Amino acid sequence: MNSSTYYLDDIDKKILNILQQDSRIPFSRLAKMLNLSEATIYVRIKRLKENGVIKGFYTDIDFDKIGLSVVAFILIKADPKKYDNILKQLVEMKEVYEIYDVTGEYYAMVKVRVPTREDLAKVLDKIGNMDGVTSTYTMLVLRVIKDKKEIDL
């Protein structure tokens, strides 16, 4: 619980649970499932969007199917004075999908996604050669065992 925590009642939770699994479900079906009017569903979802609880409705694409099948996590150690600048460069890279500031001996962890291993090698070179990067550690993803995008409310 923190100050920005938004209270969700049971109806909100049920709506969100369903929308997490299928954002294109018609409000009319949601209304039937929850025994409420369409107008209520409409107003609830509108409010959840306005409050920022719902950040957006996205489409999940099979990256393998479109030839982006190499995924890796890279841990980065850096000179603290140059860290901000490194982050800026990482943010700009289209192969970099996620960047986290983390505790521990490494400063940042990034997730990259590329078509081939050669592309990964290029990305590693680029990151390794950035001014201020003192070392990197790469974990190539061999298999995704679990990837749960939704939360149980």
Added chain:
Amino acid sequence: MNSSTYYLDDIDKKILNILQQDSRIPFSRLAKMLNLSEATIYVRIKRLKENGVIKGFYTDIDFDKIGLSVVAFILIKADPKKYDNILKQLVEMKEVYEIYDVTGEYYAMVKVRVPTREDLAKVLDKIGNMDGVTSTYTMLVLRVIKDKKEIDL
């Protein structure tokens, strides 16, 4: 490029680019944006779903706003003979959102999400005490610098 790679033409790519950012956009708007009939958009999206390029439509929820604000990545070293069993247990844990088999000195990387640091401590205890887990390394996420869910097609 691998055997399961599915060919996307320019229209598919444009449709996917837009749907990635807003899965609830009306087909009628997509049709206008791409100068095509609604029926064409309809048929294209249907095919992309049937071919598995579109895996689903989901809703992105602000985890912070609902009180799930602690995120960590945990690297796990394990006895190879007991690894499969460890994975099974990790898959069952609701706090574990992602599990990857990775190359390098660690076997697996998992992403966990919990309400508080105490909850994280409990999860770490649980994983550390699983039969066959020889060591773990935890990186608490301090800040999410980038989290790009879509891909540029």
Added chain:
DNA sequence: CCTGAAATCAATTGAGC
């Protein structure tokens, strides 16, 4: 905060090029 009904707009189907 909810519903019901009206009005507007969108998804889906099928004939035809």
Added chain:
DNA sequence: GCTCAATTGATTTCAGG
């Protein structure tokens, strides 16, 4: 594979409890 037109179904608004 596309369009047009018709049908069905969904979203949005608003008056009223």
